Amino acid sequence: MLNHKTAQIKKIVKGEILLKQGEITKYGYFVNRGCLKSYAVDNAGKEHIMQFAPENWMISDLDSFTNQVPSLVSIEAIEDSEVSLISRSDFGDFSKLEKKTLIELAIKSRNNMIATNKRIIGLLSWSSEKRYLDFTETYPTLVQRLPLKLIASYIGVTPEYLSDIRRKIAKK
């Protein structure tokens, strides 16, 4: 979809921060290697993960990228990674894109929207155990790859409680 050949590439180490909550972002990031996360920090200083982006995923604060407003999230590498930078000049104005690109974009957006809608339904109406089980089914490779505390943050519970959930599941 994006012209990765000409895109600017950046290598980052685990822990490196590409965007800080409250800043206005210039870029979206396409992950070539490694894994990033986007997360919001609440008033109590706790981190809540919005998205994981392993290989071939894009990550950004879409509102900040599109409308140049302060970002609601920070973006940070959770592994040593390599990303392609997506700039507003390449991608901010849809009318410059080819029809073929727009169709690809529409399909990806739709799939993304479906997954995101499901996440909202899960947060509203599923038990935390069910949210965890759904995560393991939807992202089996991430379950292996990520520490428990990050998964806990993504599904909306504390690490301690996810530990309880796992124990209860194991007992069955």
Next chain:
Amino acid sequence: MLNHKTAQIKKIVKGEILLKQGEITKYGYFVNRGCLKSYAVDNAGKEHIMQFAPENWMISDLDSFTNQVPSLVSIEAIEDSEVSLISRSDFGDFSKLEKKTLIELAIKSRNNMIATNKRIIGLLSWSSEKRYLDFTETYPTLVQRLPLKLIASYIGVTPEYLSDIRRKIAKK
């Protein structure tokens, strides 16, 4: 964006159900008049509202519409309404759409995605009071128009608890 002039129109009364959770949907709905909701019912029989769709909004289960899988939500009129039906033959295949339509779609999808992302951040990291206050700022007209219990369901609390929240806010 959609060809509303030729679209099939349907009038429905308050309480009428256009899609039942678990069914495969044929249509998306564009609301000309009135207001609909989409909602999931959990194991305990409780209703959780995914989306409100007042005038000029579209509502559907996108996964069910696109992939012909069972819907995770039901769609129901919360006021007497009039909707235009959007069918898969009109809208299922992006390559049939004109470039201009694709651009409009991309913009609407992006705005929708921004709002949806914000909702997830809210559910993960905001207090229920903050979620309510954000709702009143984001959808001031709906606050007037909708009963408290529906707003409670949307922000993810019980009506009783939203009543408490309102009292606490009023005291300040």
Next chain:
DNA sequence: CGATTTTTTGAATCATATCAACGTACGTGG
């Protein structure tokens, strides 16, 4: 008006968070 729905109130209970302590695994430098 009366009937139905919505909102409020209060008490008991539950799911999950918090905090602190301990055990475990891991990675890096010596």
Next chain:
DNA sequence: CCACGTACGTTGATATGATTCAAAAAATCG
């Protein structure tokens, strides 16, 4: 290859935000 430090995971005790249930009060509607 070992030892140490740091990050991660588990456990249990206690605290809290939110739900549940029941009932009364208020608003809405035919």
